[in-house]
Amino acid sequence: MYKYDSYDQEMVDTRVAEFRDQTRRRIEGHLTEDQFKPLRLMNGLYLQLHAYMLRVAIPYGTLNSAQMRVLGDIADKYDRGYGHFTTRQNIQYNWIKLDEAPDILADLTTVEMHAIQTSGNCIRNISSDQYAGAAADELVDPRPYAELLRQWSSFHPEFVTLPRKFKIAVIASDTDRAAMRLHDIGIQIVKNAAGELGARFYAGGGMGRTPMIAPMIRDFVPLDQLITYSEACLRVYNRYGRRDNKYKARIKILVHELGRDEYVRQVEEEFAHLLTQGIEPPIAELERIVPYFADPAYDRSAPDSVDRSDPDFALWLDRNCHAHKQPGYSIVTISLKPVGGIPGDASADQIRLMADLGRDYSFDELRVTHAQNIVLPHVRKADLYALWQKLEAAGLGTANLDQIGDIIACPGLDYCSLANARSIPLAQKISERFAAPEKQAAIGELKLKISGCINACGHHHAGHIGILGVDKKGVENYQLSLGGSEGADTSLGKITGPGFDEDGIVDAVEAATEVYLANKQGGERFLDTYRRIGMEPFKDAIYAKEPVNG
Amino acid sequence: MVETQLRFRSDEPVGDPAITVDNFGEQTNAAAVRIEPGDDARELLPYLDRLKLVEVNFPAFTDGRGYSAARILREAGYQGELRAVGDVLIDQLFAMRRCGFDSFAPQAPLDPADAEAALSRWADVYQATADGSPAIWAKRHG
Amino acid sequence: MKILTGNDLKSGAVVWWDGNGWSLHVEDAVDAGDQADAILATESAARRVNAAYAIDATREDGTVRPAHIKDRIRALGPTVRMDLTLKPADPEAGSWVI
Numbered sequence: 001m002y003k004y005d006s007y008d009q010e011m012v013d014t015r016v017a018e019f020r021d022q023t024r025r026r027i028e029g030h031l032t033e034d035q036f037k038p039l040r041l042m043n044g045l046y047l048q049l050h051a052y053m054l055r056v057a058i059p060y061g062t063l064n065s066a067q068m069r070v071l072g073d074i075a076d077k078y079d080r081g082y083g084h085f086t087t088r089q090n091i092q093y094n095w096i097k098l099d100e101a102p103d104i105l106a107d108l109t110t111v112e113m114h115a116i117q118t119s120g121n122c123i124r125n126i127s128s129d130q131y132a133g134a135a136a137d138e139l140v141d142p143r144p145y146a147e148l149l150r151q152w153s154s155f156h157p158e159f160v161t162l163p164r165k166f167k168i169a170v171i172a173s174d175t176d177r178a179a180m181r182l183h184d185i186g187i188q189i190v191k192n193a194a195g196e197l198g199a200r201f202y203a204g205g206g207m208g209r210t211p212m213i214a215p216m217i218r219d220f221v222p223l224d225q226l227i228t229y230s231e232a233c234l235r236v237y238n239r240y241g242r243r244d245n246k247y248k249a250r251i252k253i254l255v256h257e258l259g260r261d262e263y264v265r266q267v268e269e270e271f272a273h274l275l276t277q278g279i280e281p282p283i284a285e286l287e288r289i290v291p292y293f294a295d296p297a298y299d300r301s302a303p304d305s306v307d308r309s310d311p312d313f314a315l316w317l318d319r320n321c322h323a324h325k326q327p328g329y330s331i332v333t334i335s336l337k338p339v340g341g342i343p344g345d346a347s348a349d350q351i352r353l354m355a356d357l358g359r360d361y362s363f364d365e366l367r368v369t370h371a372q373n374i375v376l377p378h379v380r381k382a383d384l385y386a387l388w389q390k391l392e393a394a395g396l397g398t399a400n401l402d403q404i405g406d407i408i409a410c411p412g413l414d415y416c417s418l419a420n421a422r423s424i425p426l427a428q429k430i431s432e433r434f435a436a437p438e439k440q441a442a443i444g445e446l447k448l449k450i451s452g453c454i455n456a457c458g459h460h461h462a463g464h465i466g467i468l469g470v471d472k473k474g475v476e477n478y479q480l481s482l483g484g485s486e487g488a489d490t491s492l493g494k495i496t497g498p499g500f501d502e503d504g505i506v507d508a509v510e511a512a513t514e515v516y517l518a519n520k521q522g523g524e525r526f527l528d529t530y531r532r533i534g535m536e537p538f539k540d541a542i543y544a545k546e547p548v549n550g
Numbered sequence: 551m552v553e554t555q556l557r558f559r560s561d562e563p564v565g566d567p568a569i570t571v572d573n574f575g576e577q578t579n580a581a582a583v584r585i586e587p588g589d590d591a592r593e594l595l596p597y598l599d600r601l602k603l604v605e606v607n608f609p610a611f612t613d614g615r616g617y618s619a620a621r622i623l624r625e626a627g628y629q630g631e632l633r634a635v636g637d638v639l640i641d642q643l644f645a646m647r648r649c650g651f652d653s654f655a656p657q658a659p660l661d662p663a664d665a666e667a668a669l670s671r672w673a674d675v676y677q678a679t680a681d682g683s684p685a686i687w688a689k690r691h692g
Numbered sequence: 693m694k695i696l697t698g699n700d701l702k703s704g705a706v707v708w709w710d711g712n713g714w715s716l717h718v719e720d721a722v723d724a725g726d727q728a729d730a731i732l733a734t735e736s737a738a739r740r741v742n743a744a745y746a747i748d749a750t751r752e753d754g755t756v757r758p759a760h761i762k763d764r765i766r767a768l769g770p771t772v773r774m775d776l777t778l779k780p781a782d783p784e785a786g787s788w789v790i
Contacts, residue, residue: 007674007686018671022641027702029739030661031641038612039641047743049766051704080776095776099702121612151676151686157648158621158679161614239618243587277625279678281687288690342772413762414770422765424772474760476790 001062001365002147002292004112011154012109015116019043020102027099042122042160044115045101049417052096054104055118060128060146060170061089061368065359067111068366072351078104083351084415085336085344087408087459088167089127089368090118094415116154121162123153123234127169129177130369133293134377136325140197142172142189144289145226148281152227159234163241164249166234167206179370179462179486181205181214184251185233190220198222203233203263204255207456211492212252215260217267225271228280232271236263295326296363302328302380313388315437316399321384330381332362334374334391335398335406339435340428343409344372353394361387370459371408371447373401404434404446404513408459412452412469413476419452421469421476426450429506434513443513446526449484462486464527465509466493478505482512482538483530496539511541552635555660556643557653559631564602584635591619598628606651608636617649624650624680640664644672648679693723695756696731697763698744706766707741708756714741716778718767719755757788764789 004012019039026036037047044055056071063071071091075083078100079093086092096104108114118125126146133141149168153159159166169180172189180186186202198220205214221229237251240258255263304327308314322331334354337343346354354374358366361383362376369375379387391397400406407430410416412423427450434440449463453470460466466481477499484493500508515538516526530538554563568584569577571593582603585591594601604623606616620632631653634646638656643665646654654660678685695718696709707714708721709731715721724731728746735741748759758764768789769777779785 005690007689010674011676011686014672021667025664027739030664033736033742035611035639035641047699047704049762050706050769051699095704097703121614154676155645155672156677157645157675158614158617160645161612161617161642235618239615243613243615273625277678277680281685282691284691285687413765414772417762419762422771424770428772476761 001064001143002059002289008151009109009112012112012114012116015043015114015155016102016105016109019105023098023102038120038161040098040101041120042117043101043105044118045096045098046119048094049413049415050094052098052101053415054093054096054101054115055086056091056093056108056113056115057118057125058089058091058113058368059150060126060132060143061130061370062128062132062143063113063366063368064364065355065366067113068355068358069352070107070111070113072348072355074104074107075348075351077107082345082347084342084411085346085368085372085374087370087372087410087457088125089130089370090125091368092411094411117160119165120160121164121166122160123156123162123166123168126150126153127167127178127183127370129171129173130367130375131177131322131331131377132172132367133295134324134326134329134331135173135175135177136323137175138171138173139191140172140189141290141293142170143293144286145172145187145189145199145223146170147289147292148226148286149230152230152281156234159238162234162238163243164246166237166251174488176486176488176490179459179490181490182207182211182459182462182486183214185230186214192220196222199226199229201229201233203267204252204260206250206252207459207461208250209247209454210252210256211456211461212256213490213492214252215255217260217264223286224283225275225280228274228277229267229271231279232267232274235270235274236266240266296365296378298326298329298378299380300326300328303382304328306381306384310385312392312399313385315441316388316397317384319399319403320401321379324378326378328381330379330384332376332379332384332387333369333401334376334396335400336373336396337400337406337431338395338398339405340432341395342424343407343427346374350394350396353390354396357387357390371402371406373406399437400440402445402447403440404443404448404465405431405440407431407448407450408463409450410452410458412450412458416452416457418455419469420454420471421452421478423450423452423458423467423469426467426469426478426502426505429502430509433506433510442517444525446513447486448509459486460484461492462490463493464525464530465512467505467509470499472499475501477501480505480508480512480542482535483527485527494535496535496542498543508542511544512538515541552655552657554633554653554655556665557631558647559652561631563631563653566603568603568605585616585619587613587615589619591622592626594623594628595626598623598626598630601628601630603631603633604628605633605635605655608634608638611637611639611642617645620646620649620651621679640668643668648675648677648681648683650680693749693751693756694725694728694746695721695749695758696724696728696744696746697721697758697766698736698741701739701742708767709735709741709744718758721749721756753788755788761790
């Protein structure tokens with residue numbers, strides 16, 4: 001993975017000094033809250049429901065064991081002993097004090113980490129595929145391009161006062177594991193007919209109040225024009241994105257209102273101009289970054305077979321271990337979704353344990369997924385059993401990847417001042433209802449996602465089953481949607497009908513799974529059966545029970 | 551008229567009143583113009599040789615359109631005074647300088663020591679803008 | 693009644709106007725009545741509170757119950773981590789929140 005040079009280190013160190021000074025000026029009264037708020041947001045510091053919340057950046061979801069260990073130590077030293085892994089591959093701490101925030105940022109710089117631009121109206125953490133560098137189906141590792149974009153976007157003077165937040169995802173395979181088309185800009189690294197690498201750009205995707213799938217805006221941008229083209233996209237957005245209405249300020253609204261073709265025309269015009277300005281790093285810069293993401297020193301004689309005699313291990317092996325491009329190796333997902341647990345939360349001890357496991361079993365590398373789990377990308381198959389035993393002992397061995405128990409849930413009204421309803425207790429109830437491994441196995445792949453409000457941080461629009469918390473005259477209520485998907489076949493979920501209370505929605509989810517099981521053909525997943533038979537049979541079953549408390 | 555508090559030019563400031571972009575084209579001897587957030591800075595490109603002062607208004611510091619306007623003008627070769635006016639605060643000064651602003655007329659006076667600290671804090675930058683500062687990638691690759 | 697709530701500027705803790713200052717405990721909240729705006733302005737300017745606002749609440753069972761569930765959760769703490777709430781030893785502490 002990328003290592004800072006002295007310039008990168010100097011930049012994060014300077015940022016800490018800057019924020020320390022800004023914090024002092026706020027506490028002493030030289031800055032009002034309105035003036036300070038954008039500054040602290042651009043250092044990841046929210047004023048949240050219970051206290052300040054700090055969102056630390058984990059660039060494209062990649063970190064090493066030293067970094068993971070510091071994240072655990074921060075939870076103990078400055079917070080209440082745990083952290084929350086988010087749907088954008090970051091980590092959040094919920095009980096931060098303003099006057100300690102600069103010290104936390106200083107601690108982070110010692111392991112090349114930061115909280116730069118993890119909030120605010122600017123370009124946010126650039127996300128990527130959690131299997132990057134390990135998956136057999138990728139063209140190249142997407143992360144060098146994400147790193148180039150990370151540096152370009154950090155402290156960009158023209159783009160730190162955008163109309164709204166801006167989220168970019170970079171992938172390099174046709175299997176989209178990063179929900180790329182639901183981002184403000186999505187980039188897929190591709191090859192053209194001449195065999196050259198380049199970037200295919202999508203713009204105007206997003207969730208929230210008005211979910212949209214990003215249209216493609218350019219089929220191929222040569223790699224030595226990547227920054228210039230990105231800059232053109234952002235400049236058009238900065239100039240013409242709406243600033244009159246916070247709920248219509250994302251680029252998806254601009255692309256929708258202009259129409260894709262007009263947005264493309266404006267970007268191409270700006271792009272042609274910017275090509276004359278010399279803002280593109282030389283290709284030598286990409287060539288400098290790429291080797292940091294070279295393959296680890298695989299043991300090429302590692303055996304490809306695994307002893308499956310332990311049935312619990314076999315279950316976990318089949319569910320949580322994904323094929324690696326290198327024979328003898330496996331991509332392991334550590335589930336942060338134990339039955340009845342809080343999705344994405346990990347204690348400081350668990351975080352430090354995962355750091356050690358990354359060091360010992362995965363060439364000192366870990367990933368955070370946007371499904372709020374942790375990945376060890378390069379584990380020898382011969383080590384899987386020992387690894388699993390250690391995970392099991394720490395409550396990290398749940399075998400439910402991409403099953404109904406692998407719930408994505410935003411923090412909801414328990415933690416978030418934007419929320420209308422709590423999402424975590426609902427996730428816990430659903431998790432418990434479907435706890436039995438046989439039940440989960442029978443249902444198979446089912447991505448269930450819960451958002452506590454329309455901001456959709458739980459990505460419910462992209463859930464095979466999606467749940468949205470709403471405020472119904474001061475009482476929590478939940479809407480159910482079906483048929484969303486975030487992969488290459490991106491689709492947005494459709495609402496079933498009237499909402500439910502907390503118990504009602506758990507029953508409704510179960511009713512939906514029963515319809516699937518009764519109707520599935522061959523190897524269909526829940527999503528496939530839904531797409532084949534449509535909403536009606538689900539609706540009938542869901543609303544056939546006693547009066548809905550919606 | 552709000553006083554210019556910070557100025558990074560050696561020439562004499564022009565005293566002309568800054569007129570609106572709409573009116574500018576018609577007044578063939580005008581040398582100063584004021585850009586509002588909704589104006590298109592490119593409308594001024596035919597007149598760059600006679601422009602001595604461009605004011606860019608920031609009614610709210612959170613409206614960042616003026617940063618693009620400034621860069622567009624500098625990229626087009628504008629060398630006159632480029633002044634940020636309005637809700638101009640300490641913590642945006644450096645980004646404004648990077649976008650090409652060389653004078654500042656904030657509606658509320660700025661603490662000079664804070665301003666100096668903000669402007670001299672960053673030794674390096676990740677991006678190339680028309681301000682001429684070499685980006686880190688340029689320093690890395692000579 | 694109208695009570696005032698906000699966050700402590702430095703610690704971020706949720707606080708409630710108790711008539712003289714800002715308490716961590718919602719049961720100390722007093723009715724600010726038509727003084728609400730004036731108190732908010734003075735206290736914010738003095739930085740004794742941050743991001744403060746007025747809400748409706750009722751006095752019942754020896755405590756003060758904010759009208760909206762969001763503020764009740766602010767008063768208590770996360771319902772899914774009772775150990776992190778203001779009264780972790782009291783199993784009944786959250787019974788009025790929802």
